[in-house]
Each structure stands twice: as structure tokens, then as C-alpha cells.
Amino acid sequence: MLSEVARNLQITIVGGSIPERLGDCLYNTCxxxxxxxxxxxKHRKIHLFDIDIPGKITFKESKTLTAGRHPTIVDTDVGRIGIGICYDIRFQELAMLYAARGAHLLCYPGAFNMTTGPLHWELLQRARAADNQLFVATCSPARDSSSSYIAWGHSTLVGPFGEVIATSEHEEAIIVDEIDYSLIELRRSNLPLEKQRRGDLYRLVDVQRLNSE
Incomplete structure (x- = not known):
């Protein structure tokens, strides 16, 4: 269905996530x-969401799902996109790797809950965008209070200075906005974080590239 819509409308679609069975393994796949x-x-969720906050939420993806093993960066008609799913957004190393590979946009379909959503959903998006000086887009399910798992909602688009460009509430909604990738280079020239990193003290190792050399 997503393939047909993308072809008919001539658009790029980052299609949320679905369960994908491969042999004996079940992945959360975008x-x-x-x-x-x-x-x-195709991105298989790398970081599995296991949480236990007594009286709030207990959820263990690792009981059902298998963790993906590869970062996913895709060249599209709308730029180079690094893909993560939900909990992947908490890990700055993955976002840094995507930035190092030239991503313009990080896209995270996700469903933060009513405990972590109010505290961390926007915070993490703005942090990933500001840390790496690129765009971040998230898409969440609308909130269904009758569901066993209630999503926070608030799909959002964030710019490379950590600014919220557009956001929704928790109901079903469509966000339409334009982004200008030239802002990435502008912000990186304004605040040259990459040049100021102390590579003599710390370094991100891209294991996948290292192993392929």
C-alpha cells in the first residue's frame, strides 16, 4: 500500500513501523x-524499549522483539535521511553516526507513552537536532485513551538550531511545512561544533564502516 501511494503521488514515504518476521526473529521495522x-x-529498530517505573509503566520489548544490527541511512529525492524508531532517539551515538554519514534529516517514527512523553519527547528531538545541527522529524500515533498502550502524540519537526518548526497536539493531524537544508551549513558555520570537537580526547567509531574496510 505504501509503495503504491509513493508511486502514484511521486513522493518519498517513511512508513512508520510494523512487525516483521524473519525466520524465528520478530523485528520492529520501518x-x-x-x-x-x-x-x-529498511530499518530494524536497534534499541529495544525495556522500562520499569513502579506505579507508572512496565514494558519490555526484548521479551518479543529482536534488536536490529545496522544503522539505516537512505538517499531520497528529499535528501539523505537517517532512520530510527522510537527508543532509538535516546541514543546520541546513532544520531552522530548519521550526521557523520551526511544526513540532512533524522526521522523517528515513535510512540512515547504518557510517562516519558511529556518529559522527554520534545526534549530528545531538540537535543538530537541541536547536537548534530540537522533537522529532526518525528511521527507519533494519535492518542487512544482506550488502548492498552496510550501514545503521547505530538508529531514534530525540529530545525538544526533546536528550534521547533511545527508540531501537533495528540489528536489526528497533518503537519505541512517546508525545510531549507542550507540552514544546516549556516548553523554549522555560526557554531562550528564539528571543528571544535576534541578528537584527541574522544571519538565516535563507525563500526560498520570500520569492518567493511
Whole structure:
């Protein structure tokens, strides 16, 4: 269905996430389709969400799901996109790796809950955008209070200075906005974090690239 919509409307679709069975493993998977309807990338959630806050929420993805093993970066008609799913957004190392590989936009379909959502959902998006000086987009399910798992909602688009460009509330909604990738270079020239990093003291190692060399 997503492939057909992408082809008919000639758009790029980052298609949320679905359960994907591969042999004995079950993954939480996000598929990216290009304007020609072809599958351009598939991200299997790398970090599994296990949480236990007594009286608030207990949820353990690791009981059911298998963790993905590879970061996913996709070249599309709308730029180079690094893909994460929900809990992946908490890990700055993944976002840094995507930035180092030239991503313009990080896209995280996710469903933060009513405990962590109010505290961390926007905070983490703005942090990933500001830390890496690129755009971050998130898409959440609308809130269904009758569900066993209630999503916080608040799909959002954040700019490379950590500014919220557009956001929704918790109801069903469509956000339409334009982003200008030239702002990435502007912000990086305004505040040259990459040049100021102390590579003599700390360094991010891209294991996937290291192993392929």
C-alpha cells in the first residue's frame, strides 16, 4: 500500500513501523519508499524499549522483539535521511553516526507513552537536532485513551538550531511545512561544533564502516 501511494503521488514515504518476521526473529521495522514506489531502505529498530517505573509503566520489548544490527541511512529525492524508531532517539551515538554519514534529516517514527512523553519527547528531538545541527522529524500515533498502550502524540519537526518548526497536539493531524537544508551549513558555520570537537580526547567509531574496510 505504501509503495503504491509513493508511486502514484511521486513522493518519498517513511512508513512508520510494523512487525516483521524473519525466520524465528520478530523485528520492529520501518520501510522507506521512493517516489518510484521502490523500497529504498529498511530499518530494524536497534534499541529495544525495556522500562520499569513502579506505579507508572512496565514494558519490555526484548521479551518479543529482536534488536536490529545496522544503522539505516537512505538517499531520497528529499535528501539523505537517517532512520530510527522510537527508543532509538535516546541514543546520541546513532544520531552522530548519521550526521557523520551526511544526513540532512533524522526521522523517528515513535510512540512515547504518557510517562516519558511529556518529559522527554520534545526534549530528545531538540537535543538530537541541536547536537548534530540537522533537522529532526518525528511521527507519533494519535492518542487512544482506550488502548492498552496510550501514545503521547505530538508529531514534530525540529530545525538544526533546536528550534521547533511545527508540531501537533495528540489528536489526528497533518503537519505541512517546508525545510531549507542550507540552514544546516549556516548553523554549522555560526557554531562550528564539528571543528571544535576534541578528537584527541574522544571519538565516535563507525563500526560498520570500520569492518567493511
Amino acid at each position: 520501510c522507506v519508499f521512493g517516489a518510484d514506489g521502490k523500497l529504498k531502505g
